[in-house]
Amino acid sequence: MTTADAEPSPLPAPASVPGRADAGFEITARHGAKARAGVITTPHGPIATPAFIPVGTKATVKAVLPExxxxxxAQALLANAYHLYLQPGHDLVDEAGGLGAFMNWPGPSYTDSGGFQVMSLGAGFRKVLSSEFSGGVSARTASGEDDAVAEGKERLAHVDDDGVTFRSFINGDVHRFTPEISMQIQHGLGADVMFAFDELTTLMNSRRYQEQALERTRLWAIRCLAEHARLSFERTHRPYQQLWGVIQGAQYEDLRRQAAHDLGAMEVDGWSFDGFGIGGALEKENLGTIVGWVTDELPEQRPRHLLGISEVDDLFVAIAAGADTFDCVSPSRVARNSAVYTRTGRVNLTGARYRRQFAPIDESCDCYTCTHYTAAYIHHLFRAKEMLSSTLCTIHNERFVVRLVDEIRAAIPAGDFDALREERTAAYYGAPR
Structure with missing residues (x-):
C-alpha cells in the first residue's frame, strides 16, 4: 500500500501522538497451531485475551447496571456508534468526557463503525441478515439482484463509492456516513478500540457484488486511517484510541485472504491498523475455516476481534482458529425472553418444570443471580411480567459467557484447551464438538 492512495495533505507521524506507542498487544501463551492468550493494552486498563466483550448498544447493557x-x-464493553450518533449524539458524549465517563464504566470500551447497523437496518441491497426474503437462500441468490428490497420493507440505505446515505430508524431523517464521518463519530465517543467503516455483505450477495464491496471497504479503510491520524493528532487532550480494520469477503477464500492481506499490510504515511475485526456473514459450519483463512494472512502481533459470536462451540472454534476477542448481543437478548445458559444447555425459565425449582438456575454458576435467587422465583417474575426478570437473567447469561472464555484463557497456558473443549461442549450439547 502506498501513500499515493491516501489524501494528499501530510499526516502527523504516529510517534508524535501521545499514547500511541503504549497501545499494543502481547502474546503470553499458545496452544496448537493458532490458539493464543495475550494482553491488549488500553488507556483504561488491560484486556486479558481471549475475552468476551458484552454489548452495551446504547451505552448500556440492557437492564443491567454498569457496576x-x-x-x-466483564473486562470491556462494546457500544454502537450508529445508535449513539442518532441518540444522544457523539458530540454530547464527547462533552461528557467520552463513553466511559458518560455511562460510568471505568474499564476499556469498544465502538463499532456504524456500518453494520446502517446496512442491516437499511433493508435494501440485501443487507438484512435474517431470511426476510421469500423463496429461501438459494432462490434469493439465484435471482442475482443485489439491490432487491425485502418484501414489505422500504429501502433505507443507499451505498455509493463515497459512503452510505440512510434514513434514521427513529424518525426517518436522512443521514450520511462516510469513512471520515465514522471516524469523527467514534473519536467523539472516545472508546479505546474503534473499527474502520466497512460495507457489510451477506451470503445472499452475488460474487460480483462481494468483489465490488470488498474494494470499497479497502478504499474506505485507507480514508479511515488518514482521518484517524488527523483526529488523533488534533485530539491529544483525549487518550489514544486504537483503530482496527475490518475484514470482509463472505464465504470466499480468495476474497477473505486478499482482504486480510491488504488491510494487514496497509500503511498510510506510517499509520497502520492497531488490530483487526473479522466481520460479515459467516456460516456456522464454516466458522473455523473462514477465521483460519483470515488469521493466516494477518500480522501475528496484532489482536483479532470476531464480531457477533457467543455460542459455546463457536467460541472454542474461533479461539482455536486464532481469534482473540468477541462480542455478541445474544446473551442479553435471549435473557430478556426467558432463555438462559446452563452447563448442560440452554433452557427457558417460563417452562412449568421451573415453577417449583427452589434452587439456582445452574448449581455450578457463581453469578449474583445464582447465588441469591431460585429458578422458581425468576419463573414467577417472567410470568408476572416483572422487569427484574430481565436483569437477573442478563447477569446470569453474561457471566456464563464471560466465565467460559476466562476458563478457556486459563486453559491455553496450562495445555488443557482440548480437554476443556471436549468437556464443556459434551456437557452443553450432549456430545463433544
Missing amino acids: AMTQLG
Whole structure:
C-alpha cells in the first residue's frame, strides 16, 4: 500500500501522538497451531485475551447496571456508534468526557463503525441478515439482484463509492456516513478500540457484488486511517484510541485472504491498523475455516476481534482458529425472553418444570443471580411480567459467557484447551464438538 492512495495533505507521524506507542498487544501463551492468550493494552486498563466483550448498544447493557458488569467479570464493553450518533449524539458524549465517563464504566470500551447497523437496518441491497426474503437462500441468490428490497420493507440505505446515505430508524431523517464521518463519530465517543467503516455483505450477495464491496471497504479503510491520524493528532487532550480494520469477503477464500492481506499490510504515511475485526456473514459450519483463512494472512502481533459470536462451540472454534476477542448481543437478548445458559444447555425459565425449582438456575454458576435467587422465583417474575426478570437473567447469561472464555484463557497456558473443549461442549450439547 502506498501513500499515493491516501489524501494528499501530510499526516502527523504516529510517534508524535501521545499514547500511541503504549497501545499494543502481547502474546503470553499458545496452544496448537493458532490458539493464543495475550494482553491488549488500553488507556483504561488491560484486556486479558481471549475475552468476551458484552454489548452495551446504547451505552448500556440492557437492564443491567454498569457496576454489575464489572462484578460479573466483564473486562470491556462494546457500544454502537450508529445508535449513539442518532441518540444522544457523539458530540454530547464527547462533552461528557467520552463513553466511559458518560455511562460510568471505568474499564476499556469498544465502538463499532456504524456500518453494520446502517446496512442491516437499511433493508435494501440485501443487507438484512435474517431470511426476510421469500423463496429461501438459494432462490434469493439465484435471482442475482443485489439491490432487491425485502418484501414489505422500504429501502433505507443507499451505498455509493463515497459512503452510505440512510434514513434514521427513529424518525426517518436522512443521514450520511462516510469513512471520515465514522471516524469523527467514534473519536467523539472516545472508546479505546474503534473499527474502520466497512460495507457489510451477506451470503445472499452475488460474487460480483462481494468483489465490488470488498474494494470499497479497502478504499474506505485507507480514508479511515488518514482521518484517524488527523483526529488523533488534533485530539491529544483525549487518550489514544486504537483503530482496527475490518475484514470482509463472505464465504470466499480468495476474497477473505486478499482482504486480510491488504488491510494487514496497509500503511498510510506510517499509520497502520492497531488490530483487526473479522466481520460479515459467516456460516456456522464454516466458522473455523473462514477465521483460519483470515488469521493466516494477518500480522501475528496484532489482536483479532470476531464480531457477533457467543455460542459455546463457536467460541472454542474461533479461539482455536486464532481469534482473540468477541462480542455478541445474544446473551442479553435471549435473557430478556426467558432463555438462559446452563452447563448442560440452554433452557427457558417460563417452562412449568421451573415453577417449583427452589434452587439456582445452574448449581455450578457463581453469578449474583445464582447465588441469591431460585429458578422458581425468576419463573414467577417472567410470568408476572416483572422487569427484574430481565436483569437477573442478563447477569446470569453474561457471566456464563464471560466465565467460559476466562476458563478457556486459563486453559491455553496450562495445555488443557482440548480437554476443556471436549468437556464443556459434551456437557452443553450432549456430545463433544
